[in-house]
Amino acid sequence: MSEEIIQSRRRFLTDGSKATLSTAAVVLLAGCGGAVAQARMDSDPAQDAAILNVALGLEHEAINAYQIGAESGLLQQPVLETAVLFQSHHKAHRDALVDAIRSLGGTPVEEKSISEYAKELQADTIGSQGDILMLAARLEKGAANAYLGVIPSFTDPTLAQVSGRLAADETMHWTVLASALGQQVPQQALSFGA
């Protein structure tokens, strides 16, 4: 057994309460109430919470991007309705992440003001529905890749699976947006993640 594993086992033994809470987070996020999820002996709740916190930052940004789009007056039906639906998905992701981070003993990152997000996303360059769709598609693709890219860093494999599920939602959003923009479907396999 490697020194690292021995050490984290020790940490687990002295830090039982956090590990139990981690199980709670997992159950909650994975949406499978019951016996399925078990925090692993060598899980590191602080590290997992830190990863989820970066993800939460992404969700805050996405929610605000859709808000900026919805308030711009540039979105026509049915695009507006779809934007609001996707925003509601991101809100659900946010709520789940906040609960999970708290359960892991972390402090969820705060949302910034919408004007800060507008500045970050260079919203002043937006002049059409197409611009908004392009921004949203870019963010969704980036988020899908981010969720895939952090998977190997989770110490709790159930959270890694949750990250995969979130990536799937973002990929679904990206696919809809890209097709609304008339963008070509990726010609090569495995274009996401890596």
Add this chain to the structure above:
Amino acid sequence: MKQLFALALTAMVFHPTAAAMAADAARGEQLYGSRCAGCHSVEVNRIGPKHRGVFDREAGTVPDYDYSDALRDSKVVWDEASLDAWLTKPQDFIPGQKMFFSLRNAEERADIIAYLQQVSE
């Protein structure tokens, strides 16, 4: 069939190393758009800090970005070698950091690093 699958997997996991190949900043820009731009922009702080000028800069020094203590105190200066180590596995390179996003493919790392160097000139 099983063997074929194993072969394909091997090909996916073990890409050729970048050592012998010249890094391609244009390809790096594209990769940056798909791999890094979920969290980063060149010009503005977002989930991660902005990247304009990152090359040759000390880590954790962009104003108004809320770094982890570990990165801020790391004393690392970003160059080809340190960026490659960081992107390979940030947590191994600077334990306690908060990026947790890694790039397995050496060639892609080299291209992205070439792009970061370009936006720092």
